[in-house]
Amino acid sequence: MAVTQVKDILNRAVEFHKMLVDFYSKIENISEKESVKLLVSYMARHENVLKEKLSQVTEEQQRRIADIWVKQGPEYATCRCFENLKIDKDSSVDNIVDAGLQLNQCLINLYHQMVMIAPTEAVKTLFSNLETMEIAEKKRLARKRLAKKESKKN
Numbered sequence: 405m406a407v408t409q410v411k412d413i414l415n416r417a418v419e420f421h422k423m424l425v426d427f428y429s430k431i432e433n434i435s436e437k438e439s440v441k442l443l444v445s446y447m448a449r450h451e452n453v454l455k456e457k458l459s460q461v462t463e464e465q466q467r468r469i470a471d472i473w474v475k476q477g478p479e480y481a482t483c484r485c486f487e488n489l490k491i492d493k494d495s496s497v498d499n500i501v502d503a504g505l506q507l508n509q510c511l512i513n514l515y516h517q518m519v520m521i522a523p524t525e526a527v528k529t530l531f532s533n534l535e536t537m538e539i540a541e542k543k544r545l546a547r548k549r550l551a552k553k554e555s556k557k558n
Contacts, residue, residue, distance in 0.1 A: 410527055411470035413518060414458065417511060417534070420481040421455035424448075424507060427486065431500065434493045443497055443548075447504060454541070461530070469526050476521060480514035501549045508542045 428448035432441050489503045515535035522528035 406476050407473050408476075409470065410465075410472045410474065410530075413474070413514070414461070414465075414470065416481055417514060418455055418458050420485075420511060420514075421451050421458060423483070423486070424451040425455065427503075427507070431491055431495065435495065436493055437496070439497050440495060440500055443500055447500070454537075458534070461534070465526075465530055469524065469530065472523060472527055474518070474521055474523055474527075480517060481510045485510040498549065501545055504545050505542060508538055508545065511538045512542065 425448045428444040428451065431444045432448065435441050435444070485507055489506070491499060491503055512535060515531045515538060518531035519528055519535060522531060
């Protein structure tokens with residue numbers, strides 16, 4: 405059975421946020437739609453903030469839980485999350501929000517799995533808090549889509 409340390413899972417999450425920043429920056433560079441450029445610029449900046457917050461959490465928790473081993477390493481929040489995304493220069497704001505929601509779910513799945521297999525209460529609390537943060541992010545993205553659809557109706 406595979407084992408990994410909590411710090412490796414946290415580092416994977418930080419790297420995933422970096423991949424999200426790169427993904428959104430790439431879309432900003434190729435898109436010809438100003439609304440898409442504004443959205444992905446905002447999303448890239450926001451992912452950078454989340455990456456920095458997660459890095460700080462990692463540093464604060466390093467002494468207590470980072471070296472704890474878990475029996476399995478979840479296969480969430482990997483490059484595979486990006487494989488089926490169909491984003492190009494003609495993608496709409498809705499396409500970008502859909503992709504953001506899908507990618508956000510990868511992190512939620514990672515954190516939820518870690519809560520389920522956490523060997524200590526401290527590890528469980530950390531990943532539960534991270535899961536809650538990502539669920540809030542998913543709701544924020546979903547509200548953006550809803551607000552956009554409502555503004556189209558009016």
